[in-house]
Amino acid sequence: MIGEKKRTYDPLALRARILDVAAAAFQARGYHSTSTHDIMREAGVTGGALHHHFPTKKSLGLAVIKERVGPAVQESWIDTVRHARTALDGILRAFDDIAESIDNRGTVLGCPLNNLAIELSLADPEFQEAMRHIFAVWRDAVADKLRSERSDAQQARQAEELATFVVASYSGAIAIAKAQQNAEPLRTCARQLAAMLGQRPPARRRLAREQPAS
Amino acid sequence: MIGEKKRTYDPLALRARILDVAAAAFQARGYHSTSTHDIMREAGVTGGALHHHFPTKKSLGLAVIKERVGPAVQESWIDTVRHARTALDGILRAFDDIAESIDNRGTVLGCPLNNLAIELSLADPEFQEAMRHIFAVWRDAVADKLRSERSDAQQARQAEELATFVVASYSGAIAIAKAQQNAEPLRTCARQLAAMLGQRPPARRRLAREQPAS
DNA sequence: TTTGAAACAGGACGACCGGTCTTTTCTGGA
DNA sequence: TCCAGAAAAGACCGGTCGTCCTGTTTCAAA
Numbered sequence: 001m002i003g004e005k006k007r008t009y010d011p012l013a014l015r016a017r018i019l020d021v022a023a024a025a026f027q028a029r030g031y032h033s034t035s036t037h038d039i040m041r042e043a044g045v046t047g048g049a050l051h052h053h054f055p056t057k058k059s060l061g062l063a064v065i066k067e068r069v070g071p072a073v074q075e076s077w078i079d080t081v082r083h084a085r086t087a088l089d090g091i092l093r094a095f096d097d098i099a100e101s102i103d104n105r106g107t108v109l110g111c112p113l114n115n116l117a118i119e120l121s122l123a124d125p126e127f128q129e130a131m132r133h134i135f136a137v138w139r140d141a142v143a144d145k146l147r148s149e150r151s152d153a154q155q156a157r158q159a160e161e162l163a164t165f166v167v168a169s170y171s172g173a174i175a176i177a178k179a180q181q182n183a184e185p186l187r188t189c190a191r192q193l194a195a196m197l198g199q200r201p202p203a204r205r206r207l208a209r210e211q212p213a214s
Numbered sequence: 215m216i217g218e219k220k221r222t223y224d225p226l227a228l229r230a231r232i233l234d235v236a237a238a239a240f241q242a243r244g245y246h247s248t249s250t251h252d253i254m255r256e257a258g259v260t261g262g263a264l265h266h267h268f269p270t271k272k273s274l275g276l277a278v279i280k281e282r283v284g285p286a287v288q289e290s291w292i293d294t295v296r297h298a299r300t301a302l303d304g305i306l307r308a309f310d311d312i313a314e315s316i317d318n319r320g321t322v323l324g325c326p327l328n329n330l331a332i333e334l335s336l337a338d339p340e341f342q343e344a345m346r347h348i349f350a351v352w353r354d355a356v357a358d359k360l361r362s363e364r365s366d367a368q369q370a371r372q373a374e375e376l377a378t379f380v381v382a383s384y385s386g387a388i389a390i391a392k393a394q395q396n397a398e399p400l401r402t403c404a405r406q407l408a409a410m411l412g413q414r415p416p417a418r419r420r421l422a423r424e425q426p427a428s
Numbered sequence: 429t430t431t432g433a434a435a436c437a438g439g440a441c442g443a444c445c446g447g448t449c450t451t452t453t454c455t456g457g458a
Numbered sequence: 459t460c461c462a463g464a465a466a467a468g469a470c471c472g473g474t475c476g477t478c479c480t481g482t483t484t485c486a487a488a
Contacts (some may be wrong), residue, residue: 029337033246035474035475035476121395132395171386178332223465266464
């Protein structure tokens with residue numbers, strides 16, 4: 001069953017298959033630990049085909065970030081938050097969905113954006129810019145949702161900072177989850193965020209001294 | 215000044231120099247992107263010397279984690295929190311010190327523990343266990359401090375979860391900071407943690423530069 | 429049917445990887 | 459003083475890396 005294949009001649013499908021395989025491999029093993037030969041083998045393509053669509057490994061990595069990692073964040077976070085009833089609902093939903101998928105899978109691969117951001121931000125300015133942009137879009141989407149439900153001008157201005165905090169909490173939680181290979185840190189951080197965001201203070205600058213038990 | 219050197223014959227110093235160079239390289243470029251030849255060149259040692267102290271690259275990586283990354287977390291976080299007046303003071307101090315060092319350096323290398331945890335947790339069980347342990351010690355130290363200042367039994371029980379949240383916030387903040395190459399996410403998250411944990415208003419950093427010894 | 433460009437095959441390439449080897453140099457205890 | 463063994467040197471190995479090159483196949487327009 002080797003060598004019996006004919007050429008499909010479907011460039012877009014082949015390109016998509018390479019991207020899918022590369023995205024999965026980069027998430028699971030990292031960029032530098034994945035060789036182009038690995039990708040060729042797993043995707044069932046030859047070196048010529050790979051080189052035709054992606055002349056260098058870097059171009060493949062960049063395409064994975066823009067065409068796979070970005071949309072993944074869009075789906076798992078941005079769309080979830082945007083379509084939720086409240087910002088907190090959306091945030092908790094995103095945490096919970098990912099925690100559940102981790103339980104189902106059994107292993108924690110980590111956030112594809114976070115993984116690549118840490119591995120490649122300093123390696124190459126183009127990588128850094130691509131990932132910085134995704135982080136910014138992500139944070140802005142959360143900030144918009146938070147802002148939309150806060151009439152108070154003071155708190156609306158805080159939305160941006162709060163959104164950064166939410167994104168950071170998630171990124172760190174999944175990093176710890178990866179280190180201990182279970183979803184518990186995600187659920188813990190989700191609970192803390194709920195406690196923090198749940199209290200709806202309409203007051204002006206009345207920051208809670210201590211959380212009232214409710 | 216090349217080739218003029220005689221043998222120092224100071225095994226411990228040579229071993230320490232290799233570890234220092236490797237730790238710096240792993241933090242800046244990552245484990246897989248750093249070759250043993252890089253380390254040999256930068257540390258000014260030959261292959262024989264490197265192999266004598268660290269037979270494999272993995273053994274070097276493990277030693278870096280246990281003898282450099284662990285103590286770095288101990289110094290920058292655990293000691294800082296433990297010796298601070300309150301848990302919040304210690305946490306803010308840790309954030310602020312690291313943000314300041316980032317400003318001084320100009321580039322964000324990222325948290326050495328976080329960097330390696332994300333790159334190596336899935337690669338090897340021994341790496342994973344070593345880093346999981348450091349995360350646990352770190353979190354427990356923060357939890358102990360939080361617990362010590364809460365007489366309420368309900369809140370004391372929350373200390374562990376809160377500590378996980380603090381560590382996650384920091385890890386995520388520095389990941390985003392690395393992606394955008396500035397310390398702003400660290401300061402933002404520190405302000406949000408301050409608002410969440412305590413009384414401190416989001417003022418400019420008013421933290422005493424030097425803590426009184428007693 | 430012809431033809432030119434795109435899509436793909438398959439392997440060659442030089443560089444470099446991590447690791448091993450043998451040899452030489454140094455040292456502390458007997 | 460001697461010497462067993464640790465410490466360090468430096469060449470060396472098989473394997474693999476990312477890239478590139480030369481053909482071959484396929485499609486669509488002429």
